[in-house]
Amino acid sequence: MIQAVDHVALLPLYAAAGTALLVLVVELAFGRFHLFAGTVGALATAVVAVAVPDHAGTLCRDGLCSWTVTPHAALMAVLFAGLTVGVLALSAPALRRGFAPPGEFCFLLTCAMTGGVVVAYAGDLITLIVGLETLTLPLYVLVGLRRVRESTAGAAAAVTFFLVSVISTAIALLGAALLFAATGAVHLDALVEGSGAYASLAAVGAALVVIGFAFKVAAVPLHAWAPATYDGAPVPVAAYLSTASKLGGVLALAAVVQRLDTGPLIAVLAVLTMTVGNLVALRQTRMVRLLAWSSVAQAGYILAPLAAGAAGVRAAYAYAVFFVLLEFVALGVIAALRGPGTDGGALDDYRGEGRRNPWLGAAMVLALAGLAGLPPGLAGLFAKVAVVESLIASGWGWLAGVVALNAVIALAYYVRVGALLYAVPERAGIPVATLPPSAAPSSATASPAAPSSATASSATASPAAPSSATASSATPAAVVSAGEGTAAVAVIDPDLFDAAAHPRPVVARAVAVSIAVAAITVAVLGFVPQAVFDALSG
């Protein structure tokens, strides 16, 4: 039997796969313009995804389709394409400087996007798993893809990720096989609980599928790969891992749990994931690791409403949509602050960065507050509200309580990072000589303007460094008395020193634009969250 194929419905897939091919051809033909080709192709994918008519399906048999077009599938495809464009933009400076081969990088990333699009539209378990693998396979390479190898962190991260991911896929496939054996269903819409003698077989199958997919969203206790992988990967790739790759896992999980009753398993995973993620994040000292643990915890919030089955899917999707945007902003800011070809660095490296780079600091505050579920950006708040609402409405009040308490734990480390960004950097003054006490009165009377300029420049001096505070209060005295030829003390101007020690990062235009677009999207969606909910309930 030959199936009629509705090519219009498949257009998003063609566009995504075509993008990958286009990048490959461009690489062979010109050896440059890869970023441009990838961006144009991804944008075209997004446009096509929006344009394809709703509720079409293709590759159907007996009314069951392997490719289903729904508004939320379109939204997710747009999101995958958008994240791909964003990560291409974040990587642009590193690619331009040759930290990684640009042709391969763009090709792999657009391949991953193709997998994401397949996951969004998949109508049966096999398509879903194949899509998920297409999404993750290129990422193994991207995690370790570097021309200059300063450390083995990237390679180790890639191997860890590869091993864990392959095992999880095997588990998911085994689960799908058991489900098929027990119920004869592969299509998502036909998934049913097992009955009779096969009930337990079907239950085991469902549990294995869930566990296999839970690896992809890094749910505890299947999370161990995530922090090492995120921290070892280049920051833009970490951004893709924690947004697009996680979104793929969420879609796959939601597709299964809304049809099979796996509530208790999901609830246990959710509670463990958010609690462990948040508690471990409290103790992190490296930026990307902290965000990695926080994104583990966030996966817990996404899982929680899924415990309620179909009733919680919309809330989980809504949370996932807001989360990936906020997470992208956060990692984008890190990539911008750190510059190309570097890792996320230690938390202490970010001291005072918000004061030096007001716009990046503001974007980071928006992202962190949103991840904590608090205003000024309302997106994070509505995400949290949606999860709690759906849990209480479907009778999982205790789980809502766990989510709520975890939000309090999480705020502790988000606030720590936020405060660090605006902490007064330690002023390093280098005293060259000390002022004899007898000279003090004369220098104090030397210039009435001096003390006021000292307060102006060192009013923000850290109280933790009293020696530097006293040194800087002596600075003008030194300058003034130097003019009178009685130099007794000399201190390098702390402001100049600070500026020299922390040069303002040059943020490439592509990076700035992608952060700005993501931040503005989050801010706007915060005021009209109904748009997201409408798209998700279609």
Place this chain on the structure above:
Amino acid sequence: MMAPDDVPLGMQLVLIALLAVPALGAAAVALMPARRDRGARLLATVVAAATFVLSLLPGVIPSTREVGWAGYGSAGLPPVVPWVEVDVPWVPALGIDFHLGVDGVSWPLVVLTGLLTLLCCGYTLAKVPAGGSGRTLAALLLVLEVGILGTFLALDLVLFFVFFEVVLLPMYAVIAGWGGIERRRAARKFVLYTLFGSVLLLLGVFTVVVAAGTGDLLALVGGYGLSRTTQCVAFALFAVAFAVKAPLWPLHTWLPDAHTEAPTVGSVILAGVLLKMGTYGLIRVGVGVAPEGAAWAAPVLGILAAAAIIAGSLVCLRQTELKRLIAYSSVGHMGFVLLGIATLTMTGVQAALIGNVAHGLITGLLFFLAGAIKDRAHTGDLGELGGLRETAPRLAGLLGFAAIASLGLPGLAGFWGEAFAVVAAVERGGPLWLTLAVVAAIGGALTAAYFLRLLRRITHGPAAPAVAGFPAVTRSEWLAWSPLILLTLVVGLVPALVLAAASDPVAALTGAVR
């Protein structure tokens, strides 16, 4: 588009402008370039003044609605009819309507918020505390105003929660950015405690909204036929949430630290209006939505309130730090307010309302004065201060006035709330409430004791070295303080100013309890 039809469009726009003006103002102030810092603070003051004028309008312009006579509800209760309201659907998926309104319960607090923000923005014109730029501080004050006004105006339960959350991070930033030496720790404690409170509020809100199918605070007044269990669960969640914010002993421990470390303007806003979100929420949301739950929990609330009064007073008697003492006195005063609410009688709730406003005025003034003294003396240690009367007689006089107002001298604003909270407890009758009334009265006496001790230590005696050479009270300080001084007198002499319009909504809110 905008419901209801019987409110003129102009007044509906006033309500929206009350939030939009400070929000847009905050954005504009934050975006001003660094070299225009003073201009930015001036702009913030102008915006705050405009907001204050807007906040007066709903009460000054006579309402077109038949307030109080608009027919009785199904339960024979006068329904809560706001003077002005605006209702626009916002997020139907989560059941959120952008429903704002003003009635006799919220209007005094709305005006108080407008006034204190204006005074604080004006204060930043003259003096920016060390720690960050003045324009950022001013912008944060305006954002805080948006959150507080929104909380007082919201007539939708979920919207109430949203605004409740808006104030968290700006207040954190004010304390952590411009505070004293231990500011980090104090700010973190503040934000974690209050977030704990507000997540409980979130749970309570959706317990109610899911059970009732609506978040409309007007429809929910009187319980909306919610089951007793639901009401008890919801009230327990609300009560703890608001008790953290108010704060009620023993959940108050964040308050003294936050006040001690916060800059003057932060303390004024925190004590003046931020705490009122807790007590207002308890009246409007707790008692209004879950009356059966309130009746069930009232004895516990009353006992805790009386304990707060005594504990606050006793701690104050041993305090040696000026701002910390005033902070702990807030715990005692809020105890009186909560005792009034716990009686669930009209007298009690009205006492709570006027206590709220009086505490906002007087404690706002006290924190301004404490800030002025600390800025001049560079210490807040009572042991190092003394003889202020000798070196700065005016400042000493003002401190004396504020302290006497705070201890509840008849004729000043502080008297009515505390006296009538005790009266309400006596009216309620029964051994428990009589005991609580007696305990509260003793607490009132202790309040007098510690404030007199404070005055003896600071204003009397020989002049300490720390208070020598105090500069005189500046013109900007007079400008910031005189409205508070005047209103303390006026509200003390004419309490009807606050209460005149509150009796109908209060009757509706408390009516369902009995």
